[in-house]
Amino acid sequence: MDSLIWDPYAGPHSVLEDTWECYLSYSLLSLLIASVCLLLVGFIHGDFSDVNIIVDFQEERNECHFSGFIDFDNAMHTCTVYDIGIALMYLLQSKATSSNSSNSAAKHFLQGYSKYRKMAKLEKDCLIYCIAGRFFQSLLGGLFHYSIYKDEYCLLTQQRGWDALKEMWTREKKASFQNWNFS
16 A cells, blocks of 8 residues: 555545545646656656755865765656656755745756756646645655554645645746746
8 A cells, every 4th residue: 555655646535635635636646647658757766855865065165965865665667757746846845945945946956957857848748747746645645644653754744735735736837937947
């Protein structure tokens, strides 16, 4: 059952009580499924977040440099744009940041990514759905695991997740892309 929580096409929707979240969850799932056969596929990390990145801090220069990744439990062969959506979701929902700094972090992430790989138009068109889909995976997965194990860690995404998702979703893709300086 745990593997289904992170599968982009599955999820424990039964833990939702709010009609808006349930409706949006199933709508996003339909949009992702409709687009997936046309997207570039490859090996992805599957849980690309700040807690899975290793950095080397060089104290004498006060600089951090990327060193590697950890936690490949969710790695899979699927659409590569999912990893971008996953990373952006974690940036946007971070409880340590405000909405403005989350959008700034998303902007810098996309600028850095675009230096090494240009996204195809269809990937860009699907990106908002991938971000929203990962929000649901994380939000629903947290609720589902909490309902079984009563582990407070499972609720971390709930602290800002629903608000960040609603904020992104209600301002529409064009406005989000403008906030992120991404076109």
